[in-house]
Every structure is written in C-alpha cells, then in structure tokens.
Amino acid sequence: xxxxxxxxxxxxxxxxIILAAVVVLYGFPFVYMLLTSFKAPIETIAVPPRLLPxxxxxxxxxxxxxxxxxxxSFVNSIVTATLSTAISLTLGLxxxxxxxxxxxxxxxxxxxxxxVTRMVPPIVVGVPMLSIFRNLGLSDTSxxxxxxxxxxxxxxxIWLMSSFFEAxxxxxxxxxxxxxxxxxxxxWRVVIPVTSGGVAVTAIFAFLASWxxxxxxxxxxxxxxxxxxxxxxxxxxxxxxxxxxMTALAVVYxxxxxxxxxxxxxxxxxxxxxxxVKG
Amino acid sequence: MVDRAGGLTSHPRRPAGSxxxxxxxxRRFAALLMxxxxxxxxxxxxxxxxxxxxxxxxxxxxxxxxxxxxxxxGNYVRLFQDADFIDAAWRTVLYAVIVVTLEFVxxxxxxxxxxxxxxxxxxxxxxxxxxxxxxxxxxxxxWRFLLIDNFGIVNELFTRVGVLHSSTDxxxxxxxxxxxxxxxxxxxxxxxxxxxxxxxxxxxxxxxxLIEAARIDGARYSTILFRILxxxxxxxxxxxxxxxxxxxxxxxxxxxxxxxxxxQSSTETLSLLIYRTMVRFGDPGLASAMGTVYLIAMLAxxxxxxxxxxxxxxxEKR
Numbered sequence: 001x002x003x004x005x006x007x008x009x010x011x012x013x014x015x016x017i018i019l020a021a022v023v024v025l026y027g028f029p030f031v032y033m034l035l036t037s038f039k040a041p042i043e044t045i046a047v048p049p050r051l052l053p054x055x056x057x058x059x060x061x062x063x064x065x066x067x068x069x070x071x072x073s074f075v076n077s078i079v080t081a082t083l084s085t086a087i088s089l090t091l092g093l094x095x096x097x098x099x100x101x102x103x104x105x106x107x108x109x110x111x112x113x114x115x116v117t118r119m120v121p122p123i124v125v126g127v128p129m130l131s132i133f134r135n136l137g138l139s140d141t142s143x144x145x146x147x148x149x150x151x152x153x154x155x156x157x158i159w160l161m162s163s164f165f166e167a168x169x170x171x172x173x174x175x176x177x178x179x180x181x182x183x184x185x186x187x188w189r190v191v192i193p194v195t196s197g198g199v200a201v202t203a204i205f206a207f208l209a210s211w212x213x214x215x216x217x218x219x220x221x222x223x224x225x226x227x228x229x230x231x232x233x234x235x236x237x238x239x240x241x242x243x244x245x246m247t248a249l250a251v252v253y254x255x256x257x258x259x260x261x262x263x264x265x266x267x268x269x270x271x272x273x274x275x276x277v278k279g
Numbered sequence: 280m281v282d283r284a285g286g287l288t289s290h291p292r293r294p295a296g297s298x299x300x301x302x303x304x305x306r307r308f309a310a311l312l313m314x315x316x317x318x319x320x321x322x323x324x325x326x327x328x329x330x331x332x333x334x335x336x337x338x339x340x341x342x343x344x345x346x347x348x349x350x351x352x353g354n355y356v357r358l359f360q361d362a363d364f365i366d367a368a369w370r371t372v373l374y375a376v377i378v379v380t381l382e383f384v385x386x387x388x389x390x391x392x393x394x395x396x397x398x399x400x401x402x403x404x405x406x407x408x409x410x411x412x413x414x415x416x417x418x419x420x421x422w423r424f425l426l427i428d429n430f431g432i433v434n435e436l437f438t439r440v441g442v443l444h445s446s447t448d449x450x451x452x453x454x455x456x457x458x459x460x461x462x463x464x465x466x467x468x469x470x471x472x473x474x475x476x477x478x479x480x481x482x483x484x485x486x487x488x489l490i491e492a493a494r495i496d497g498a499r500y501s502t503i504l505f506r507i508l509x510x511x512x513x514x515x516x517x518x519x520x521x522x523x524x525x526x527x528x529x530x531x532x533x534x535x536x537x538x539x540x541x542x543q544s545s546t547e548t549l550s551l552l553i554y555r556t557m558v559r560f561g562d563p564g565l566a567s568a569m570g571t572v573y574l575i576a577m578l579a580x581x582x583x584x585x586x587x588x589x590x591x592x593x594x595e596k597r
Contacts, residue, residue, distance in 0.1 A: 004394040045430045091316040098312035121529045124570040128327035212414035214532040229416045250417040257412040
C-alpha cells in the first residue's frame with residue numbers, strides 16, 4: 001500500500017463511517033428493488049411507500065415469469081450473448097495478438113480504428129444493419145443480433161486482450177518455437193493458456209455487453225429473437241405500469257450477472273482497469 | 280512456469296521481427312491474423328456507416344424499398360434550421376457534462392477514500408462494482424421507480440427527514456426544468472464505479488515515497504492532491520473521462536425508459552431525437568444527416584480531448 005493510507009486511528013474511524021454510509025447509499029437502490037419485488041402487487045404502489053414488504057410473497061415473480069414471451073426471451077438472451085461472445089473471442093484473440101506481438105504499422109492503424117468504432121453511436125449503424133440482415137434473410141434472428149452485439153464487444157475485446165498479451169514475455173514463444181511449435185501453435189498452445197485469466201475476463205465483458213444491450217435488440221428483433229431487456233421495456237407500454245412484475249423480472253435478469261461479478265471480482269477489476277491504467 | 284515468466288519480464292524486450300530472415304513473413308502473418316476481425320468491422324460497422332452517411336443526402340420514403348430522391352445538402356440545411364435538433368444537441372452536451380463531472384468528483388472522492396483505508400477496504404470495493412453489471416434499461420427503470428412522486432421512496436425519505444413538506448414536492452421526472460438532471464442519476468449510479476476503479480488503480484501505481492516525501496516537507500492533503508496526485512493521474516483521468524464522456528453522449532436506454540424524451544422534450548438528447556425521426560416520424564434521410572453531424576462532432580471532441588489532455592509527444596510510459 002502506498003503513502004496515501006491514513007494511520008491515525010481517529011481519522012481512520014471517521015473515514016470508515018463515511019465509507020459505510022457511501023456503500024449503504026450506493027447499494028440501496030438495488031436492495032430496495034429486491035424488497036419491492038417481494039411485496040404484494042398492490043403494495044408496490046402504496047402511498048406512502050414502505051421499505052419492507054408487510055407480507056413476503058412471490059406473486060410478482062409468478063406473474064412476471066408466466067407472461068407469454070418472457071421465458072423465450074431469456075433463452076434468446078442466453079443464446080445471443082453466448083454466440084456474440086464466441087464470435088468476439090474467435091475474431092478478437094488473433095487480432096489482438098497480432099497487434100501486440102508484431103507491432104506493424106498496420107497493427108497500429110488497426111487498433112486505433114478499433115477505438116474509433118467504439119465511438120460510433122449504435123443508433124447510427126442500427127438501421128442500415130436492419131436492411132443488411134433483411135437482405136441476408138436473417139431478420140429477427142439471434143444470429144443477426146449476436147453479430148450486431150459483436151460490433152460493440154469486438155473492439156473492446158481487442159483492446160482488453162492486447163493489454164493481457166502485452167504482459168506475456170516474447171521469450172516464452174521463442175522457446176515454444178525452438179521446441180518446434182509454429183507461430184499459430186505458439187499462440188494456441190502457449191500464449192492463450194498463459195493468459196487464460198485475461199481470456200475469461202474478456203469473455204465476461206463480451207457476454208455482459210450483449211446481455212445488457214437494448215438499442216440493437218429493439219431495432220433488430222421483432223418477436224422471435226426478442227431479448228429480455230426489450231421485454232422489460234415493453235412491460236410499461238403494453239400493460240400499464242406493472243411495477244411489481246417489472247421489478248421481479250429485473251431482479252431475475254440482474255442477479256445472475258451480479259453473482260458472477262462477485263464471484264470473479266478480482267479478475268473483473270483487472271479487466272476494467274488494465275486498459276486505462278496501462279494505456 | 281510462472282516464476283520463470285516473471286523472471287523473464289525484467290529483461291529488455293527484443294524488438295519484434297529483429298531477425299531479418301522472418302521480417303516480411305511476420306508482417307504478413309500479423310496481417311492475416313487481423314484480417315477476420317478487420318473484415319468483420321468493415322462489413323458490420325464500416326458499411327452500415329457508409330450507407331448511413333449516404334442516406335443523409337437523400338429524401339427517403341419511410342416504407343422499405345420506397346422511392347429515394349437525391350437532395351444534396353438539403354437535409355443538412357433543414358436540420359441546422361431545426362430548433363429540435365439544435366436543442367437536442369445542447370441537451371446532449373449538457374447531459375454528458377453533468378454525468379462526467381459528477382462521476383469524476385464522486386469517483387475520485389471514493390477512490391481517495393479507498394486509498395486512505397488501505398487493503399482493509401477490499402470488501403467494499405466489491406460492493407462498489409455491482410451496478411456496472413446491471414443493464415442500463417433496468418437501472419433506468421429502477422430509478423424511475425425510486426424517483427416517482429407519490430409512491431417513490433426518495434421523496435418519501437426526504438419528507439421523513441424533513442427536507443420536503445410532502446412527497447410530491449419534487450417532481451423529478453415530470454418537471455421539465457430538472458428532468459435532464461434526474462435522468463442522469465441512473466447513469467451516474469451505474470458507472471461512477473468505473474471511474475473509482477480506474478482512479479484507484481492509478482493511485483496504486485503512484486510511488487509511495489513521493490507522497491511520503493511531500494508529507495515530511497509538511498505538505499497538506501490538498502497540496503498533495505492537486506500538486507502530486509492529479510498531475511500524475513492525468514493520463515488515467517484522460518482515458519476515463521473520454522470513455523465515459525463518449526458513452527454518456529450516446530446514452531439512449533436510460534433516458535428512453537425513464538421519460539422517453541419528455542416532458543416537453545426536456546430530456547430529448549440526440550440519440551432519442553434521431554431514433555424518433557427515423558422510426559416514428561419516418562424521415563430516414565433527415566435522421567441520417569443528424570446522425571452524421573452527431574458522429575462527426577463526437578469524433579472531433581474525442582480527438583481534441585485526447586490531444587489536449589494526453590499532450591502529444593510526451594507519450595505515457597508503461
């Protein structure tokens with residue numbers, strides 16, 4: 001730890017209290033959503049609102065999950081995110097490796113171009129994409145949506161993986177090559193296994209990018225391939241303001257990824273900060 | 280294996296392709312590895328982008344396969360006379376500034392707090408992560424629920440502690456004067472963690488003896504912060520703010536689900552206006568012109584930010 005750490009006990013206590021307050025405030029919205037989802041449907045909009053359910057019930061969950069299209073949308077979300085992650089890694093790993101290991105002019109151009117694509121607002125490419133997928137006969141399919149989501153996650157994957165590959169000493173591959181590995185073999189058998197933690201982080205970010213994405217899902221899917229974020233958004237327009245069911249569905253959709261985060265938090269922190277700190 | 284790898288990192292890196300024998304093939308090999316990803320980005324971002332820019336020069340019927348009429352810069356002339364567009368552009372800037380400023384101040388404060396508390400604060404750092412994983416659409420929905428007047432918990436709590444007289448005193452999302460601030464709250468809630476984590480990681484990399492020396496010289500905390508920490512963190516701050524600024528300027532889900540651009544268009548940013556013009560009003564030509572201006576502005580701001588904050592020439596060392 002560096003010189004910023006406070007040593008005096010009294011000031012440390014005060015800081016702990018401040019931190020506790022900050023954490024409680026920061027965590028409160030989600031906790032409140034969790035509590036609300038267990039209230040009786042009518043109690044969710046009671047005036048004045050209560051913090052705790054007066055009676056704990058899963059009625060909201062039952063009504064949210066039994067609605068038509070909700071289960072199907074979960075399947076779509078999982079399929080789309082998995083597909084998108086697979087495409088993103090398949091394309092991104094070799095590209096990131098090429099950029100970091102060979103340092104060609106083309107590679108530098110490529111990585112800057114990838115950064116620029118990150119700045120393109122989805123609304124700009126979404127509608128032309130719609131006609132591309134229509135021409136390919138892929139409208140309203142999970143594949144089309146996965147491809148669209150990969151346009152978001154691929155640049156990110158390339159940037160993340162470049163930072164991880166950067167940390168691998170090139171002597172490691174030299175050794176592999178002397179042992180008779182081809183360059184591709186060295187990547188596949190030596191470099192990727194060594195950076196498996198980084199690959200996992202990249203996969204999680206690619207998955208999350210797709211799992212949480214809304215605009216492409218709204219534009220590119222109609223019924224068959226609709227993912228859960230679109231269904232959640234539709235709750236309000238089609239069925240009036242059914243807060244109880246909405247909170248229940250939002251909880252069901254968010255809890256798996258939050259648990260995943262807590263489980264893999266150390267890796268995720270590494271992934272989030274690598275690109276920015278190492279530049 | 281790990282030890283060996285760790286030991287090797289301290290050796291100076293050999294310039295890649297230094298052996299002339301493999302030079303050309305290495306370059307080709309690298310190009311070959313980049314080809315699939317490059318082709319993918321060209322087809323699914325480059326091509327739609329090109330089409331979008333071209334569409335901006337046409338008057339297009341809203342039905343698929345409908346007639347197109349070339350109008351040159353007609354759409355551009357229209358949009359710069361369009362009060363909706365100008366207003367939305369300013370709103371987008373204001374929204375991004377609100378989000379980034381508050382996130383930076385809060386994020387830095389929490390990062391300093393974490394640093395001051397040392398390793399023991401690790402558990403709390405985890406808690407701080409979780410909003411990053413939540414879908415923006417869910418966050419927007421959640422905050423709309425929290426901020427709603429009548430049965431929203433925020434106004435109720437404010438009333439309980441005596442800040443408000445009644446729970447309908449602040450109409451967060453239905454008062455056009457404050458709605459733009461209110462819709463920014465979920466965005467801030469979601470991604471302040473990102474700034475905190477990045478700045479915290481940056482703070483860890485600052486050599487402790489530097490701060491120690493300043494302390495021995497009797498420097499106050501504010502001096503250390505403004506004279507040592509912030510200048511050293513400059514590249515990290517630059518990246519974090521640029522990334523977040525661009526994201527904030529593209530915000531769509533969070534605003535759509537909370538207010539759908541209302542009340543009285545007070546939260547209609549460019550993303551929403553383009554979406555509305557394209558999908559609801561059925562004027563893809565005009566929407567494309569708007570989007571092109573939006574895109575160019577964004578790239579210009581990003582490049583300017585990178586150049587001015589990063590300071591060309593003094594490239595950061597790893």
